Amino acid sequence: MLSETTSQSNINSQIHSYDASSIEAKWQQRWREQGVDAACDDAEDLREKYYCLVMFPYPSGQLHMGHVRNYCLGDAVARYKRMQGFNVLHPMGWDAFGLPAENAAIKHGRPPAEWTYNNIDEMRRQLKRLGLSYDWSREIATCHPEYYRWEQWMFTKLLEKGLAYRKEAEVNWCGPCHTVLANEQVVDGCCWRCDTQVERKSLAQWFIRITDYAEELLAELDSLKGWPEKVVGMQRNWIGKSSGALIDFEIEGDYEPLKIYTTRPDTLMGVTYMAVAAGHPLAQQAAAKSTELAAFLEACSHVSTKEADMATMEKKGMFTGVYANHPVTGAAIPVWVANFVLMTYGTGAVMSVPAHDQRDFEFAQKYGLPIKQVIGKPAGDWDGTAAMTDSGLLMQSGLFDGLHSEAAKQTIITHLEAQGKGCEKVQYRLRDWLVSRQRYWGAPIPVLYCDACGVVAEKEENLPVRLPEDLQPTGGSSPLTQCDEFVHAICPHCGGAAKRETDTFDTFMESSWYMARYSSSRDNATMLDRDAVSQWLPVDQYIGGVEHAVLHLLYARFYHKLMRDVGLFTREEGGDEPFKNLLTQGMVLKDGAKMSKSKGNTVDPNAIIAEFGADTARLFTMFAAPPEQDLEWNDSAVAGSRRFLNRVWRLVEKVVQISPSEAEAAANGAADVKLLKRHIHGTIQRVTHAFEHGFAFNVAIAALMELSNHLQAFKVGSDESVDVVFSHNEASVLREGVVSVLTMLAPFTPHFASECAERMGEGEMLVLKPWPVVDASALVQDEINLVVQIGGKKRGEVTVAKDAQQETVLAAVAADPLLNRWLEGMQMVKVVLVPGRLLNIVVKPA
RNA sequence: GCCGGGAUGGUGAAACUGGUAGACACGCCAGACUCAAAAUCUGGUGCCUUCAGUGGCGUGCCGGUUCGACUCCGGCUCCCGGUACCA
Structure with a gap:
């Protein structure tokens, strides 16, 4: 009895639904096999380049909904641009140094390296499950010596140029974090990480001369037309000229x-x-x-x-x-x-x-x-x-x-x-950037202290200065200070005994140049390959949270200019600014508050994917709010997103089964076809517009839902039980509409759209198909419904030719008794005709 | 205080350069299917009024410009984010 009920319900749910987990796995495997996500470095590739970048994550262990939203936004942009025929660079990596790894290490008694690499593996798996189209061949982790060696190299160049220096100064000290902090990392007098009040201490520390660049950093804010004003304003205030x-x-x-x-x-x-x-x-x-x-x-x-x-x-x-x-x-x-x-x-x-x-x-x-x-x-x-x-x-x-x-x-x-x-x-209010930290899990600062020679930079051939990865932090001072093998070294200058600097770099150093490194992430001969830089930089679209407005985003702009001035690239090759356009996405909220473990209001992406599939998770996060606004999580709306996909699935099933009749369409059939065709191309126009202007994906998806509603109702109306016969023409336009919906859904729900397209016989690689183009002729209307206002209030509509003159429209109004009665006993004072839109008759009592 | 953003149904939100306010979705209500439920489908859903066609009101508040204002202008209120005894 029970089992009967269960199997019945399974059958029913299969009729109305699709199996997300199997088709998502299938398409992820195909895309991987065919390498569709790779950016092409080949000089013979004539496509225009497009560099789409999302802020890389700190490998904390689990993806949260904020990540999901960030990366789905980036993926939608990258996939759209690919379909538009661009050679897209869409990379991913790990901001892998930092304090949480040390704290976890203390808690678990295992070295931070192990924790970090395990987290990276887990999070990479999660990103792959979402079907994000990254070029994984360029993946970087900042804790890898092949990454930070170039940061060390760069630092020695800055020392040579006098742009980096060591100075005793009053600095911000965070007791619990056991390290100094840069000014940008002190929020309301408290540490940006642990929120405890910072102390002022006089200590000898390493600085980089960002103040030398204050004027340029300020002046070029004006050139950042693709940045939110808010962020530009925050940086301007921070520089404080x-x-x-x-x-x-x-x-x-x-x-x-x-x-x-x-x-x-x-x-x-x-x-x-x-x-x-x-x-x-x-x-x-x-x-x-x-x-x-x-x-x-x-x-x-x-x-x-x-x-x-x-x-x-x-x-x-x-x-x-x-x-x-x-x-x-x-x-x-x-x-x-x-x-x-x-x-x-x-x-x-x-x-x-x-x-x-x-x-x-x-x-x-x-x-x-x-x-x-x-x-x-x-x-x-x-x-x-x-x-x-x-x-x-x-x-x-x-x-x-x-x-x-x-x-x-x-x-x-x-x-x-x-x-x-x-x-x-x-x-200027801006202070020099304090880059040394008294922490273990960071990139070693490549300098030595020699009794004879003083402070000496490590030689280029000795780089990288490797961080020993097997040390166990205990919570006090950095274990590096106790590590004799690390500390005792040879002075590169005189060959005598010297001590290594045991401070490490601020982790914002690593994130300040990763966007450039993606261009040549496997190059072990140089920090940046000149050709690769000119091929890919600057980033065309950068996407991430606004919390980095004066941290990462200011440092990265600065570092980009440093790399230019050190001669890694010219302004023609790499540009003066690293990010052409910036989108700062809003937070994901639950019950009106930011999701956090302490509040217990988190939603686990894994659970959502398991229940509804990755495509639904992607669709909902793109549909629920405009990208720069906060997004309120809503479980039943997530289910609604899945319902929409189910409806499209059934629409595809239906259209696949249609066998057009030889009979010609009924008399009114031609008008229906024309109307549907107009809906299709109007939707293409709206969705394309959303991608090109401000990424209003919530509106784009709404337009696709609307079109899909039209397609479902086409020739059937509300009664699906009627056995409808489609003419060749009707069937072909219906098909065009469904394929258009699937093609435009591809950036949002790539697996689902690909599977449906394949069932439609549209071939394998929907994700590489060209983006649909608007047929302007389909948008042309001969007759329109013109709104009629009388005395500024809407009183009805008349159907007239699209370019009807005022007299014609007035005649139509006069012929309509429901409209005409508003004119009785009135005198027309003025008539305003907005062609294609409305007619307003201004009246006063006669 | 200053800078930036915002206020639209029960909810998330739409509305191109001033031209049908509330698209799309969630929720809710009713109906179909079902022994029943779930799922699915259909219809309704800003508020007030009316038996109904209708009519009136309505985009935070007050005023202005306009044939016409969510949109523009002036003056407020509240909310969010950033920032600050910066001389």
């Missing part, structure tokens, strides 16, 4: 002159006090004479970045007892210590103009300091309740009176320059 002046204030007594940076030299004559950071030498020096001041400085140093909830923190200060001399008037100006002045920006000291700076204003009010207006308000009088920060004409400014702010800036700077008291200065 401002222009102003450096001004020296002489200090009375035994002090160095006080150098300040200001963007408002025009307000110089309104300075009523100076403010320096607690860490400023002048403050420290003055504190030696005042216990009270020393106590205040001590208090300031304990205000952590965290509790300093910056926006609301109270402005505090104390007079140092020191006076500065105004560089123009010579007037004595009190120097204060203020907790809002940052030692890390500008010179750690500011001139305060309370009349024209809100922060200075609040401080002056609190401590009863004078406020002197030197800029006239453009309109009306200044009420003095808040700082007046607009530009305007100078007043109370002696010889500068009457100048406009903008002119005054220049005049005052020139005046100061003449007296050696100041100069023009462009300031």
